[in-house]
Amino acid sequence: MSNGTSIGDLAKATGTKVVTIRYYEKIGLLPEPPRTRGNYRIYEALHRERLHFIRRCRDLGFTLEQVRELLDLSKRTDKDCAAVDRLALDHLAEIERKIADLKRLEKELRRLSECCQGGRIGDCRIIETLSHHEYRSLPNARNAMKDG
Amino acid sequence: MSNGTSIGDLAKATGTKVVTIRYYEKIGLLPEPPRTRGNYRIYEALHRERLHFIRRCRDLGFTLEQVRELLDLSKRTDKDCAAVDRLALDHLAEIERKIADLKRLEKELRRLSECCQGGRIGDCRIIETLSHHEYRSLPNARNAMKDG
DNA sequence: ATAGTGTCTATAGTAACTATAGGGTCAAGT
DNA sequence: ACTTGACCCTATAGTTACTATAGACACTAT
Numbered sequence: 001m002s003n004g005t006s007i008g009d010l011a012k013a014t015g016t017k018v019v020t021i022r023y024y025e026k027i028g029l030l031p032e033p034p035r036t037r038g039n040y041r042i043y044e045a046l047h048r049e050r051l052h053f054i055r056r057c058r059d060l061g062f063t064l065e066q067v068r069e070l071l072d073l074s075k076r077t078d079k080d081c082a083a084v085d086r087l088a089l090d091h092l093a094e095i096e097r098k099i100a101d102l103k104r105l106e107k108e109l110r111r112l113s114e115c116c117q118g119g120r121i122g123d124c125r126i127i128e129t130l131s132h133h134e135y136r137s138l139p140n141a142r143n144a145m146k147d148g
Numbered sequence: 149m150s151n152g153t154s155i156g157d158l159a160k161a162t163g164t165k166v167v168t169i170r171y172y173e174k175i176g177l178l179p180e181p182p183r184t185r186g187n188y189r190i191y192e193a194l195h196r197e198r199l200h201f202i203r204r205c206r207d208l209g210f211t212l213e214q215v216r217e218l219l220d221l222s223k224r225t226d227k228d229c230a231a232v233d234r235l236a237l238d239h240l241a242e243i244e245r246k247i248a249d250l251k252r253l254e255k256e257l258r259r260l261s262e263c264c265q266g267g268r269i270g271d272c273r274i275i276e277t278l279s280h281h282e283y284r285s286l287p288n289a290r291n292a293m294k295d296g
Numbered sequence: 297a298t299a300g301t302g303t304c305t306a307t308a309g310t311a312a313c314t315a316t317a318g319g320g321t322c323a324a325g326t
Numbered sequence: 327a328c329t330t331g332a333c334c335c336t337a338t339a340g341t342t343a344c345t346a347t348a349g350a351c352a353c354t355a356t
Contacts, residue, residue, distance in 0.1 A: 008333065018334085023313065038321045040334060053279050060260070060278075061253050061293030064312070070278065077270030084274050085264040092257045095293070099250045102243055105209050109240045112208070116233040122225030126232050130208075130218065131201050145209030145243070156302065166303085171344065186352045188303060212343065 004033070004042035014051045021051065029054055029068060062091060101144035152181070152190035162199045169199065177202055177216060210239060249292035 011018045024030040030050060033041045050071070057067045066087060073084050115125030159166045172178040178198060181189045198219070205215045214235060221232050263273030 006333080017314080019315085020313065022335090027312090036321090038334080040321075049279065056278050058312090060257055061250075070275070073269060074275045074279070077268065079269050081264060081267060081269040081272035081274070084269060084272050085261060085266075088257060088261040088264070088274055092254065092261060095250055095254050095257065098293070099247060099254065102209075102247045102250070106240065106243050106247065109208055109236060109243065113233065113236040113240060116229060116236070118233075119229060120225060121221055121227050121229040121232060124229035124232050126229070126236055127218070127222045130204050131197065131222070145246075154302080165345080167346085168344065170304090175343090184352090186303085188352075206343090 004044045005048075007041045007043070010043045010048060010051065013048060014055055016051060016055055024051070024054060027064070029064065029071070060091070061095060062087075066091065098144050105144065152192045153196075155189050155191070158191045158196060158199065161196060162203055164199060164203060172199070172202060175212070177212065177219070208239075209243060210235075214239065246292050253292065 005013070007018050007021055010016075011021060021030065025032055030047060033043050033047055036042055053071065053074075054067050057070060058064075062070065069087060070084065073079070073081075073087075112126055112129055115129055117125070121127060153161070155166050155169055158164075159169060169178065173180055178195060181191050181195055184190055201219065201222075202215050205218060206212075210218065217235060218232065221227070221229075221235075260274055260277055263277055265273070269275060
């Protein structure tokens with residue numbers, strides 16, 4: 001009847017997992033599509049484009065909340081696009097901060113790792129350094145590394 | 149009676165929140181300390197050192213699982229410390245990968261943001277680019293940006 | 297006695313999914 | 327008609343490393 005695509009095909013077409021698509025629908029990022037008689041979701045071009053948009057934003061590191069904002073903004077075509085630009089620039093600033101944090105981590109870790117000259121753990125400078133190095137917080141370091 | 153410190157003092161001394169300390173205990177990273185008659189936890193130097201170690205590792209971006217491994221390794225003082233070094237180097241590699249990912253993101257986002265010349269959202273190149281830019285996954289980008 | 301601070305446990309919430317269980321649908325083959 | 331297999335459905339729980347909340351108990355100072 002319909003010439004829409006199934007959730008599985010949409011998943012393939014956008015590089016998204018089926019469960020993720022359903023998840024986006026559940027949290028209101030993707031509108032509920034119509035269903036077949038057998039209760040299968042049927043997607044049309046508009047859904048695909050919207051999912052594209054979401055995935056592209058996610059690939060650029062925007063949070064789902066930011067994506068939500070961007071989606072909202074994208075509908076208000078008559079408004080000033082300063083808000084869009086601000087979102088992008090804020091995000092850019094965050095990425096830069098994160099890169100700086102990670103570079104600091106990298107340096108410290110490299111230094112740490114150079115301590116190891118082989119031998120027994122009892123003499124390991126890495127463990128020792130981790131244990132007794134004077135404590136000073138690396139700001140944002142804990143946050144900078146979430147996941148990988 | 150005891151000359152140990154309370155959880156609040158330990159928290160202050162290590163820059164950790166009280167709830168986080170209890171959390172570390174719950175997941176078995178910190179041993180259960182003795183209690184006062186009133187059921188308050190009492191910490192001694194050993195606990196403080198261990199928490200130090202944990203926090204330092206966290207600051208360097210190790211996951212709690214990695215911290216657990218490092219803690220285990222640090223007890224086997226007679227073993228070869230290659231395992232310790234490998235952990236550190238693996239982690240270093242991951243940080244480097246993450247930095248590379250974020251730099252790629254930064255570049256793309258900067259390009260994106262340069263599209264915006266002001267004006268109405270209907271004409272906004274950012275939104276348009278997000279919508280119609282040919283889809284190609286930025287490997288690890290989604291993962292690279294978790295949190296900030 | 298009471299007020300204020302700190303501590304206790306247990307539970308639920310966060311982000312962005314992922315995994316699992318237990319079932320229904322559909323097209324093709326026998 | 328029946329069965330196989332691939333796909334789809336819902337609902338729930340798990341992931342990481344905490345954070346927040348509720349309601350009760352302990353301790354100190356007045």
